[in-house]
Amino acid sequence: MSALTTERAGTQRLRLGRDFSKLWWSAAVSSLGDGATIAASPLLASRLTSDPLLIGAASVAFTAPFVLFGIPAGLVGDRVDIRKMMVRVDVTRALVLATLTAGILGGWGGLPLLYGCMFLLGTGEVLSRNAAQVLVPFITPQDGLSVANARIMGVQEAGTGFIGPLLGALIFGVAVALPFGVDGASFLCSAALISRIRRTRPIERGPAGASVLSEMMAGAKWLFSHRLMRSLALVSCVINLAGNAMLAVLVVYSGKVLHLGAFGYGVLLACQALGAVLAARFAPALSQRLGREGALVATAVLITVSETVLAAVPSAYAAGAALMIFACGTVTWNVVVVVLRQTLVPQHLLGRANSVYRLVAWGGLPVGAAVGGLVAAAVGTRAVFGAGAVVMAVVAVALLVGARHRWITRAEQSASLAQPN
Structure with a gap:
């Protein structure tokens, strides 16, 4: 039996507990609704305008809170009951989507309402995703972190990128407002599931007399003093x-270059999700086989290949294959680096250091969406993919240099030696 098969069999036998099952189901349900919104929001924007820059602005509005509220979200996660906070965030997001649904049905759901709702949904995403990653180590066994994170990422990708987008694209054609109503209902179901989780992270109080600013910056100081985590955050941003x-420009590319309709665009997103689900299934074993350094190099190579195919081959079949490859790379990357954060960051700083990492990493999202829209409007969508391929090739070379110096292995050994006997 190969090492990969042995590792896979071990992960199948691992029991992660009832609390993790509830968290997993909440992610599954809400991701299904999110997938419908992911497919429907650019389709709605494209109905309201033909300008690629304005269509991409919906993605900018959703991702801007990752930069604006990343650090405060980490402090909140370290100082409040995470479980209760996640419930309240889900209920609030359901109300936001109910407003957008009513606006579309009432005829006053234009671009300003779409941008505003996407901004609020992005704010909720910052709070909820950070809290969920902090919660996982407290409700699952230590040796199950890699599998637990992979399973959550897998079901999120299945919902947001496969089943949800197909559903969203289909029901968007039936009623424009319906995908957003489905997403709102999914958040209510998610809130009910999370409220039934028994364990949560203990609430920790800050040092007496410490200011809010100093507490928020504590996570940043730790992260930027840790060479490995600092480097991984910057690479994630790129x-x-x-x-x-x-x-951000995929919907424009699928329509103007590939001549696909709404359903075809949903199929492309489904191809991306299929690759993500496969990667989530095998990423823990692959990381074990190649080592963490090798797995990260492989992810950069996969993303480079995907961008190159999109730039060079204007075919729907090639685009679907490229998106599958892209998702395999990004999910494998996420599985590796999330576990590293959960194991290397001190527990009392986990929320804040995690949020600062995500602030740096997700800071590339709104910038990328804006740059993609500008380049597509000026030169064309295929130029966006070509530039991405060049950038990722440089990243792959940098990661290969780091792997040869065993940067992750040395960081884990240093953390192990720092633990008290």
Whole structure:
């Protein structure tokens, strides 16, 4: 039996507990609704305008809170009951989507309402995603972190990129407002599931007399003093910039270059999700086989290949294959780096350091969406993909240099030696 098969069999036997099952189901349900919105929001924007820049602005509005509220979200996660906060965020997002649904049905759902609702949904995403990653180590066994994170990412990608977009594209044709109503209902179901989780992270109080600013900056100080985490955050930012530039103009590329309709665009997103689900299934075993350094190099190569195919081959079949490859790379990257954060960051700083990392990494999302829209409007969508391929090739070379110096292995060894006996 091969090492890969042995590792896979071990992950199948691993039991992660009932609390994790509830978190997993909440992610599954809400991701299904999110997928419908992901497909429907650019379609709605494209009905309201033909300007690629204005269509991409919906993605900018959704991702801008990642930059604006990333650090405060980490402090909130370290100082409040995470479970209760996640419930309240989900209920609030359901109300936001109800407003957008009513606006579309009432005829006053234009671009300003879409941008505003996407901004609020992005704010909720910052709070909820950061809290969920902090919660996972407290409700699952230590040796199950890689599998637990992979399973959550897998179901999120299945919902947001496969089943949800197909559903969203189909029901958008039936009623424009329906995908957003479905997403709102999914958040209510998610809130009910999370409220039933028994364990949560203990609430920790800050040092007496410490200011809010100093507490927020504590996570930033730790992260930027840690060479590995600092480097991975910056590389993640570059990957997100290149990837989101591609995704922001994908709806334009599918319509104007590939001549696909709404359903065809949903199929492209489904191809991306299929690759993500496959990667989530095998990423823990692949990381074990190649080592963390090798797995990260492989992800950069996969993303480079995907961007190159999109730039060079204007075919719907090639685009579907490229998006599958792209998703395999991004999900494998996420599985590796999330576990590294959960194991290397001190627990009392996990929320804040995690949020600062995500602030740096997700900072590339709105920039990428804006740059993608500008380049597509000026030169064309295929130029966006070509530029992304060049950027990712440089990233792959940099990661290969780091792998040869065993940067992750040395960081894990240093953290192990720092633990008290």
